[in-house]
């Protein structure tokens with residue numbers, strides 16, 4: 490994926506003070522979800538969509554629900570001078586090549602992939618099989634630098650996001666897991682941790698793969714990533730930053746499962762607490778943690794993935810299993826919204842000084 494070297498007129502003129510954005514990887518599931526939500530964002534104009542191999546394709550061709558958009562796919566991003574922000578929804582390793590140029594041009598970047606989520610450059614060859622070309626942009630690399638990446642989970646990094654120029658939007662599993670665990674982590678309650686998570690098949694992207702075929706996933710459930718899923722270091726990084734015991738972080742076990750559904754993700758977190766805790770303590774802890782959060786709701790009972798479908802909402806539910814003495818904390822999200830496009834827009838709103846909920850409140854449950 491490249492950026493045009495010569496300026497060319499953008500497809501749409503600037504309207505008032507609207508923020509002009511482009512979407513890279515617009516033909517993928519996350520890219521299309523960005524088009525869906527940003528098309529109705531009151532302060533944004535989408536001026537360009539880009540993807541590999543699909544030049545001049547109307548976005549409504551692969552996604553008929555986006556047919557009202559006149560935008561066509563381009564092979565490269567237009568000249569960055571006309572862009573205020575670029576949302577990137579490319580496979581891992583692809584954003585790392587284009588982000589430095591965008592940041593140098595003063596364009597705000599919101600990356601949905603993992604290329605700027607991890608603070609430790611050595612984690613990239615270990616988990617993603619590439620050497621990071623711009624370690625100076627990774628979170629925490631340079632103190633107080635306006636261009637180092639901020640991990641885009643507003644519930645954990647809201648203040649940093651307010652001035653972010655490079656936002657590394659979290660993975661879908663880390664979003665549900667960290668929202669389910671953050672109150673326990675902040676309170677030093679996590680002694681031992683197992684996360685058992687389930688995702689709909691859109692989490693694997695739109696590219697054709699044998700294991701994503703209907704005949705393979707329908708009426709079937711499968712664990713994968715045994716021995717180490719790529720989202721593990723990201724969860725460990727954030728749990729560590731929240732003050733979780735180092736032994737609990739190192740010994741954390743994460744097992745994802747693929748479910749026979751299109752959207753939705755549930756993280757069921759099994760925690761051996763560091764001290765005795767009551768159900769009332771847990772309820773009070775979660776209520777206090779999420780009282781003012783616009784998109785996190787403490788559920789009254791174990792939530793289903795369907796209760797957040799299509800919305801930017803996360804629902805969390807802590808409970809105490811009295812017989813084992815363990816806490817079970819559950820988080821559910823729509824992997825394509827709070828787990829990707831919606832959350833990215835929530836962080837973008839913060840970064841550009843808009844109310845955090847702009848363009849996101851109207852998203853339907855049960856679309």
Ligand SMILES: NC(=O)c1ccc[n+]([C@@H]2O[C@H](COP(=O)([O-])OP(=O)(O)OC[C@H]3O[C@@H](n4cnc5c(N)ncnc54)[C@H](OP(=O)(O)O)[C@@H]3O)[C@@H](O)[C@H]2O)c1
Pocket residue numbers: 490513514515516517518519520540541542543578579580581583601602603659660661691692693694695696824825828829
């Ligand atoms: N799916 C989720 O639930 C989810 C949640 C959070 C984060 N993410 C992250 O978001 C990113 C996009 O995920 P996705 O599910 O939307 O994937 P996807 O459906 O496979 O879409 C990937 C997009 O990137 C383009 N692309 C693929 N390979 C490319 C390459 N080598 N060079 C340039 N462009 C390429 C594709 O273009 P073509 O149409 O031409 O193939 C498509 O537009 C990934 O980093 C993923 O980890 C996904």
